[in-house]
Amino acid sequence: MSDKKMTPVLKWAGGKTQLLEQIKENMPTEYNRYYEPFIGGAAVLFGVLPLQAFINDVNEQLINLYTQLKNAVETVIEKINEMDAIPCDKELYYALREKYNHKISNRAFDEECAALMIWINKHCFNGLYRVNSKGLFNVPYNNKVNGKSINEENLIFISDYLRKTDIKITCLDFEKACENVEKGDFVYFDSPYVPKSTTASFTDYTMRGFTLNDHERLSALFKHLDKIGAKVMLSNNDVPLVRELYVGYKIQSVDVKRMINCNAKKRTEKEEGLAA
Ligand SMILES: C[S@@+](CC[C@H](N)C(=O)[O-])C[C@H]1O[C@@H](n2cnc3c(N)ncnc32)[C@H](O)[C@@H]1O
Numbered sequence: 219m220s221d222k223k224m225t226p227v228l229k230w231a232g233g234k235t236q237l238l239e240q241i242k243e244n245m246p247t248e249y250n251r252y253y254e255p256f257i258g259g260a261a262v263l264f265g266v267l268p269l270q271a272f273i274n275d276v277n278e279q280l281i282n283l284y285t286q287l288k289n290a291v292e293t294v295i296e297k298i299n300e301m302d303a304i305p306c307d308k309e310l311y312y313a314l315r316e317k318y319n320h321k322i323s324n325r326a327f328d329e330e331c332a333a334l335m336i337w338i339n340k341h342c343f344n345g346l347y348r349v350n351s352k353g354l355f356n357v358p359y360n361n362k363v364n365g366k367s368i369n370e371e372n373l374i375f376i377s378d379y380l381r382k383t384d385i386k387i388t389c390l391d392f393e394k395a396c397e398n399v400e401k402g403d404f405v406y407f408d409s410p411y412v413p414k415s416t417t418a419s420f421t422d423y424t425m426r427g428f429t430l431n432d433h434e435r436l437s438a439l440f441k442h443l444d445k446i447g448a449k450v451m452l453s454n455n456d457v458p459l460v461r462e463l464y465v466g467y468k469i470q471s472v473d474v475k476r477m478i479n480c481n482a483k484k485r486t487e488k489e490e491g492l493a494a
Contacts, residue, residue, distance in 0.1 A: 252266065276391060
């Protein structure tokens, strides 16, 4: 498995590809089970490739995507290739976005929903994921002529990895997803971040957003897991609230380029990693 390189299928806000090496350097060298309760684009999972893991996210479409890649990768690839065969323009983008939203409304989480999620992520503005108050995807078209939406080999490697190892995939709130963490397990938390400025809102990956109360719950869970002997590590913005919530833990500040920010001036930010 380790000779096969896998990369995220989606462009995802907060994706950890550029910080992967630093994250890996700070991880424990030995642990029992790997937990990633905020899996997002899965850059860290695909960089580490644990053989026994619990991956989770509250985003149902994202969890459907990993489930379909695991169980029905051929169908997902076939459906994406069908969409890629039609030259993309504004009309096609909005028609497929409507189809995707229809599936979300009907909770039709199937192979086609997974294929649409990948195709739309490649054709929407800046690879953003944003939903409205009804939970419907509302990112506009990126106005580009696009080629292939996928690297088929990458999807097949991911599918093999998810099938041939012991990876449990859940769609729960992070606290629930960590209920069975035991001493010696390793948990990497990459939640939506505390905003950099007071004017910025909490990142909206889901209808609910991630509130101050969620950050307090996360900090309490981090401390609880540390106390029971689990190995814990977390990424967040380097802001006073985060330093306050994790006072006493080892904190490492790193520079990041935020490619999902459309303002080039705001693309370098300080991010921090925590380890206990
Ligand atoms: C910063 S992203 C993770 C990025 C990921 N590490 C990557 O490399 O792409 C945060 C993720 O947390 C998820 N999320 C938000 N609230 C959550 C909650 N209460 N429980 C579990 N997941 C949540 C979002 O859907 C999003 O995918």
